[in-house]
Amino acid sequence: MRSRLPLLIAAVLVAALTGCTAPAATANPEQAASGSCPAAAQQLSDLPLVDDVRAATGGSTACLPNHAIAPVADTTAPKLPVTVTDAEGREVEVTDVDRILAIDISGTIASTVFALGMGDNVVGRDSSTTFDGTEDLPVVTKTGHSLNPEAILELAPTVxxxxxxxxxxxxxxxxxxAGIPIVIVSDELRLETTDQLITEVASALGIPSRGEALSAQVEGDLDAALSEIAPVIPPDPADRARMLFLYVRGSAxxxxxxxxxxxxxxxxxxxxGIxxxxxxxxxxxxxxxxxxxVAAQPDVLVMMTDGLESVGGIDGLIERVPAVAQTPAGVNRWVIDMADAEILSFGPRSPEIVRAIARALYAPASGATGETAE
Structure with a gap:
């Protein structure tokens, strides 16, 4: 099941994205209007926490600070040519990394390339790569996340x-x-596979020592994030948030x-969470x-922002899926949403993603209306 899962998820995402119409509503209008992420730079311990994480009401948007991805300190030059065996078992020789195209459905590969300090060599992007420093790169995907071969060939990527x-x-x-080396990297995007992703990308670019440094950095940052969150997790499992991830696209x-x-x-x-x-x-x-x-009885629904908007928010979701109203999450309208290109992207931004979800859950600064602790 695990080996087929990324393909299944991708099929669901692509089918939905290509069938989308304009959003019907805004999950968190105040934040969407401002484009801000007010709690992103604050420690969780400095924010007002909800008294009962299972009984908060309303909506809470998890957001990342929209900053450029800082490159790893290691600046070892690429050692080329390099031959790697990619995730599909092909041997691929890479001789030139001056013009890199890093593309996938979540923008994770591009974020990894930038974190490895090779961002200046990137010549294009997919539609999910939107972090600072990429806005001027030409998009080479169309109709959601389909590759545009003409646009790619025009950029003359070397890998x-x-x-x-x-x-x-x-x-x-x-x-x-057309003679372009293509390296297929693993698409098992999970917290525990971040190291594998970084290693594969760094190896393909001839910078393995940068990959080792970045893996250590991300591991340290993730440990720090988990240490920051640990004190606010209810010690009794019965008091912890029962959470369910829903992927929806109303128009499709x-x-x-x-x-x-x-x-x-x-x-x-x-x-x-549970x-x-x-x-x-x-x-x-x-x-x-x-x-x-009904069997799951979630206290909190976790969703992608565009998906929640596509059904008109939680009320629209209940109208389309009435069983949601039979759960505590539906009764309390307790939903956490996060941008589609961020929430399951993992990679070098994994620590920030974990922090963002934790802030939205325990300290919903804008949206949820649970009573806050004194």
């Missing part, structure tokens, strides 16, 4: 780093036939629960059923 979440595969082969009539081994479970558990999908034996991604929602 393409991608995975199987973006395609179609016929376009990847067309680019290979797509409603999925992300469960064990989807990446959502690790994110929920990292902030001290992944109720795993609790009821839900593995991977499956269509929503009323029986599953």
């Amino acid at each position: 393409i780093l991608t995975d199987t979440t973006i395609g179609p595969k016929e376009v990847r082969q067309q680019l290979r036939d 009539n797509v409603y999925y629960i992300f469960g064990k081994d989807s990446g959502a479970d690790a994110l929920i558990e990292s902030v001290g 992944d109720v999908a795993g609790e009821i034996g839900w593995e991977g991604t499956k269509p929503v059923t009323a029986e599953a929602l």
Whole structure:
């Protein structure tokens, strides 16, 4: 199941994105209007915490500071040529990294390249790569996350780093036939596979020592984030938030629960929540059923921002999926949303993503209206 999961998730995401219309509502209008992330720079301990994380009401948007990704301190020059065996078992020789194209469905590969200090060599981007420093790069995806071969060839990349979440595969082969080295990296995007992703990207670019340094840095930052969150997690498991990740696209009539081994479970558990999908034996991604929602009884729904907007917010979700109203999350309208390109992207931004979800859960500065601690 685990080996097929990224392909299944990608299929769900691509189908939904290509079928999207304009959002119907805004999940957190105040924050969307300001474009700000007021709590992003603050320690969780300095923020007002909800008294009962299971009984907060309203909505809370998790957000990352929109800053450029800082490169790792190691500046060792690439050692080329290098031959790597990619995630599909192909031997690929990379001789030139002056013009890099790093593309996938979540922007994770590009963020990794920038964190490795190779951002100045990147010549284009996918539509999910939106962090500071990438806004002027030409987009080479169309209709959601489909590769545009003409746009890619025009950029004359000397190496393409991608995975199987973006395609179609016929376009990847067309680019290979044009003589462009294409390295397929693993698409197992989870907190615990961040090191693997960094190693694969760094190896393909001939900078393994930078990869080692970045892996150590991310591991240290993630440990610091988990240490920051630990004191606010209720010591009694009965008091911890029961959380469920829903992926929805109203215009495409797509409603999925992300469960064990989807990446959502690790994110929920990292902030001290209980992944109720795993609790009821839900593995991977499956269509929503009323029986599953009622059995799970989540206190909090975790969703992508565009997905929540596509159904008109929590009220629209309840109208389309009435069983949501039979859960504590539905009764309290307790929803955490986060930008689609961020929430499950992991990679070098994993520590920031974990912190953002924790802030939205325990200290919902704008949106949720649970009573705050004195």
